[in-house]
Amino acid sequence: MADQEHIRWLRDRLQASRAVEATDPAELLGWLEVRRRDVPFSAKLIPLREVADWHEDDDGNIRNATGQFFRIEGVRVRSAPGVREISGWDQPILTQSEGGVLALLCRETPERGLEFLLQAKADPGNVGYLQFCPTIQSTWENIRGLKDARRAPFAECLDASANIRVIYRSKHNEEGSRFWQKSNENMILFVEDASQLAINDRVYRWASLSQIKQMILLDNIVGPYVRTVIAPL
Structure with missing residues (x-):
């Protein structure tokens, strides 16, 4: 199927999902608040001359x-x-010589309909540090695996396979006022059998599109890249 056919297929699944999917994000918000309290992460501004390496x-x-x-x-x-x-x-x-990947994995179950796998990602400039981000939000360097660093989780899902259906992938320019001609590859990847994935439930949570839309209306909960990835839907 062409990309447009994949997108139409997913839109049909989203329409069917409305009958059973969760709409209230309260449980997700409570989980994020607990993680913000428990995750040891701090950041402060320092003089540029003191930045190591x-x-x-x-x-x-x-x-x-x-x-x-x-x-x-x-x-x-x-x-x-x-x-x-x-x-x-x-x-x-x-x-930056290369951009990165912004990808959302999604699954469908009879009980909960279509859901997207969000990552609670800590970045130093975030308000609240932890925010819900795409499943994969990484540079290509991290996806390939930096020396002395672990490879980005779920990097093996970026290509179509028996278990992965690529709904779409397209490059989008990073904010041009701060980045010089940098593009990120946006992707939505449908997982046929999510039980094959090794998911750390202290970092990742499944959320319906309705829950994501509700959380986007709240301050500093959902990172900006989630919005760009789901925009074609």
């Missing part, structure tokens, strides 16, 4: 000592009148 190169750009991840470089902008508020400016910008 990041260094200024001969051009004044900031790079990681390993050469991996993003860099902080400069960009000079010139614009025709009326396109932006001013005709030009200079600014720092994040550059």
Whole structure:
């Protein structure tokens, strides 16, 4: 099937799911609040000169000592009148040779209908630190497996197989005011038999589309990438 056929198929399953799926996110919100209290995670702003393993190169750009991840470089902008508020400016910008993957796994059960697997992911700039994010929210470097770091969970699900139906995959530009020509690959992956997955229930929770939509209306609960991944539905 073409991507549009897969999307239509999933939309039909979502329509059927409405008769049985959970709509109240209270249990998910309670679980997230407990995890926010229990997970040992903290972050604070420090001077850039004190950041370990990041260094200024001969051009004044900031790079990681390993050469991996993003860099902080400069960009000079010139614009025709009326396109932006001013005709030009200079600014720092994040550059990265590769983007990443934003993928939601989903399943269907007779009792709960269609559900998506959300990850409670901690990032230093988040309000509340832990927020519900896509199942896979990772750079390609982490998906392939960095030295001395574990490979991103569920990376083996990114390709179609007997158990994985790729609903769609498309590249979307990261925020251009902060990232230089970076794209992330957005994906929805339907799992035929979710019992084959090894799911850590201290990190991941299944949620219906109705529950996700309810949580999006709340402050600082659902990360922005979940919204971009489910948008085609």
